[in-house]
Amino acid sequence: MLLLAYYHLSSGSVYFFIFFCRLVGNPMCQDEGNEKYCTPAQPNSSYSTQPKHSCIIPFCSSDLILGPNCSCAYPYIGTLVFRAPSFSNSGDSSDYKSIEQFLMQLFRSLQLPVDTVSLSNSTMVDDYLKVNLKVFPQGQDRFNRTGIFLVGFALSNQTSAFSFIADPYQHFEEVPSPPGAKKSSNTGIIVGATTGGSFLALLLLFAGVYAFSQKRRAERATKQSNPFAKWDQRKGSGGIPQLKGARQFTFEEIKKCTNNFSEANNVGSGGYGKVYRGILPTGQMVAIKRAKQESMQGGLEFKTELELLSRVHHKNVVGLVGFCFEHGEQMLVYEFVPNGSLKESLSGKSGIRLDWRKRLKVALCSARGLAYLHELAEPPIIHRDIKSNNILLDERLNAKVADFGLCKLLADSEKGHVTTQVKGTMGYLDPEYYMSQQLTEKSDVYSFGVLMLELISARKPIERGKYIVKEVKIEMDKTKDLYNLQGLLDPTLGTTLGGFNKFVDLALRCVEESGADRPRMGEVVKEIENIMQLAGLNPIIESSSASASYEESSTGTSSHPYGNNSAFDNSVGYSPSTVQPK
Incomplete structure (x- = not known):
């Protein structure tokens, strides 16, 4: 190590030049007796920021302290207490370097007036590592009050890594008082405390008002989401839904x-x-x-x-x-509809045998219920999930349309269709609706056409990978008896099938690819009434007469009408039997 002194004439300061020389690898190290000059220097374990390069060090007068960046200043001094068990008093300079780098990154990210930091004199007390910290100001020889406050706050806020115990800082710049003014530290303290207390009180008041307003807002939101929150059943006022007959x-x-x-x-x-x-x-x-x-x-x-x-x-x-x-x-x-769903009867689970005439009656009743929703309800209702599972049979085998979980209202402003997310059951789903996402009453007509084909075949719309609509179109030959569809017909239909060909024609018109080519449900009702007359039935009498009841028509034991996959189970979502594209 070489030490040179230099006197600066203009400032009157004395500067010292310190040069560290390393002889490792020098030829002189090969000479006997010079080994002690060639040994690499060991780091100082008590101070991790010793300069490792040549440095000009100014002579620091009074209690100014030399910083790592070779400038004299009044540092902010304190003690860092590390809680993490991984820290120890190892004296390894790399540990301190990483801490110094972390602190400098912290100060820079907060844009604080810090030039550098220095760690020294680490000790272990009650399994806690304590290290002296000096924080040097940037661009001046001392911190102002704001700088000390910001640096102290930044260090004290790192509770997860360490705690900081600061020494009193006595080196603030003296601000000259105006002529005639009296210094009174006590007055300043009182004014500061009063101001701080008032601010805290206002802050607490604001927090209380804000919390109360949020509570009221939450209560209002709860009441809005619950339309019956103000419903007094005895008064019949408030958020009562406009119910008719329920x-x-x-x-x-x-x-x-x-x-x-x-x-x-x-x-x-x-x-x-x-x-x-x-x-x-x-x-x-x-x-x-x-x-x-x-x-x-x-x-x-x-x-x-x-x-x-x-x-x-x-x-x-x-x-x-x-x-x-x-x-x-x-x-x-x-x-309560006692005879279960049409699906259960067609599959034989209910024990009810449906011949051709009873199936025509089921088709007529279902068509009338659907036509009512489309043409007489105000506003019109699109069911959106017509299928055999949602057609229930009462004690006289009159069919009733059930399950309105997916239905949509068709308002006047929507001009015949409503754009909506596709929902329904695979096999009954209108392909035009699926492609365009524009729902119309003709989407229900398509589903009803599939239902009609299900009535004559007792097959699921999609069975073993085969689609009933496509199968009927492939097998159909209008030049032959029963349109050559004997291989697809349900054997329990019987042999007398009056109006069968017209029934199939109507079903295929309902499942036309374009909704514009499909009939309205009112037209479907009229055509089924005509088909019933061809079968020797009076549609007016059949729809209101005491036709075959459950006891008269069943052969076996009935399962319950609301069994698994009942009509009360909405077909929402995508499953092996349902579709709901996004």
């Missing part, structure tokens, strides 16, 4: 009529939830559709569905008796 049931009433939702009264289940049979005090039997938690709609959507269903009154549409909206429950109470 009533509200209390949760206790539902529990009582279902015997506390006993399994004996559980007559079906599906994706929506469970369906229970219940008997009202009037003796009326009802089907109660109880939504499970994950299937529940928002309050506004539930209210909209209630208002829609309560307006639908037709003998060929399943009627809504009432609902329950209490204790976080959503339940719909329908009229």
Whole structure:
């Protein structure tokens, strides 16, 4: 090491030049006796920031301290206490270097007036590593009050890595007082404390007002999402849905009529939830559709569905008796339809045998219910999920359209169609609707055409990879008896099939690729009535007469009408049997 002194004439300061020389590798190291000059210097374990290069060091007068960057200043001094067990008093300079780099990155990211930092004199106290820290100001020889506050706050805010204990800083620049002014540190402290206290009080007041307003806003949002929040059943005011003929049931009433939702009264289940049979005090039997938690709609959507269903009154549409909206429950109470779904009868599960005449009656009743929704309901309703599973049969085998979980209202402003997300059941789904996402009443007509082909074949729309519409078109030959479709017909149809060819023609018109080429449901009703006359039936008498009841027409034991995959199970989402493209 070489030390040279230099006196600067203009400033009167004395500077020292320190040069560190390393002889490692020098030829003189090969001479005997010079080994001690050739040994690499060991780092100082008590101070990690010793200069490792030549440096001009000014002579620091008074209590100015020489910083690592060779400038004299009054540093901000304190102690860093590391809590992490990985730190130890190892004396390894690389540990301190990484800490110094972290601190400098912290100060630079906060744009604080810090030139450099220095760590020294590490000690272990009660398993905590304590290291002295000096923070040197940038561009001046001392920090001002703002600088000290910002640096101290930045260090004290790093609670996850270390804590910082600062020494009092006594080197603020003296600001000359105006002539005639009196110095009073006590007055400044009082004014500062008063100002700070007032600010804190205002801050707390603001926080309280803000919290109260947020609470009120949350309460208003809850009431808006729950349309029955202000519903006083006794007054019949507030957020009451505009119901026509349907009533509200209390949760206790539902529990009582279902015997506390006993399994004996559980007559079906599906994706929506469970369906229970219940008997009202009037003796009326009802089907109660109880939504499970994950299937529940928002309050506004539930209210909209209630208002829609309560307006639908037709003998060929399943009627809504009432609902329950209490204790976080959503339940719909329908009229009980005893003979189950058309799908169960066609598959033989219900034990009901449907011959050709009974199937014509089912087709007529279903068409009338659907025509009512399209042409007489106000506003018109598109069902969107017509299928054999959603056609229920009452005690006289009159068909009723059920399950309005996917239905859409067709407002006047929508001019014949509504653009909406595609939902429905694969096999019954209108390909034009699927491609354009424009829903019209002709989409229901397509589904009804598939239903008609299902009535004559008793086959699922898609079975073993074969689509019933395509299969009928391939096999059909109008020059032959029964259009050459004997191989596709259900054997239980019987041998007398009056009007069969016209029935098939109508079904194929309903499943035309273009909706414009399909008939309206009102036209479908009239054509089925004509077909029934060809079969020797009076459509007016058949639709209202006491035709074959369950006991007269069944051969076997009936399963329950609301069994698995019942009509109360909405076909929402994409599954092997349903489609819901996004």
